Amino acid sequence: MANTFTQLTYHVVFSTKNRTPVLMDAGREELYRYFWGIHKSLGCHLYRIGGVEDHVHILTSMPTTLAMSKYLQEIKTGTSAWIKSTRKFPGWEGWQDGYGAFTVSASHRNAVIEYIRNQPEHHRTESFLDELRRLLVEAGVKFDERYLV
Numbered sequence: 001m002a003n004t005f006t007q008l009t010y011h012v013v014f015s016t017k018n019r020t021p022v023l024m025d026a027g028r029e030e031l032y033r034y035f036w037g038i039h040k041s042l043g044c045h046l047y048r049i050g051g052v053e054d055h056v057h058i059l060t061s062m063p064t065t066l067a068m069s070k071y072l073q074e075i076k077t078g079t080s081a082w083i084k085s086t087r088k089f090p091g092w093e094g095w096q097d098g099y100g101a102f103t104v105s106a107s108h109r110n111a112v113i114e115y116i117r118n119q120p121e122h123h124r125t126e127s128f129l130d131e132l133r134r135l136l137v138e139a140g141v142k143f144d145e146r147y148l149v
Contacts, residue, residue: 012058014099021053027088038078050116052123057116102139
């Protein structure tokens with residue numbers, strides 16, 4: 001589209017179904033490479049991906065023609081099928097239905113990249129539920145506590 005300019009970077013967070021800790025360290029890098037391939041096929045730029053056993057953080061930008069809901073559908077469906085076919089993560093049941101998505105300014109991009117890179121260290125002191133609650137509060141997102149469980 002001529003004369004259309006955007007700088008939209010998204011920090012996307014979602015967990016495994018029931019927050020089951022199945023994404024073991026041994027297979028995570030290969031899973032992240034698969035995520036990267038899906039991003040490439042969607043025309044998205046993947047700045048960083050990381051997480052721990054029960055959830056994933058992604059920092060990405062996407063074409064203006066791609067809706068967040070379609071992006072998440074492609075990402076979750078594609079990676080879930082890969083996990084099932086490779087059997088990399090025993091006990092895999094799928095991804096949670098929902099997600100968190102937050103815009104990130106260009107001036108904060110590097111800080112979020114570092115935050116995602118340091119997920120294993122970060123989660124030694126904060127649970128995913130507490131992290132999600134904090135991210136929602138920091139972003140000013142109203143939420144019902146019943147839907148976080």
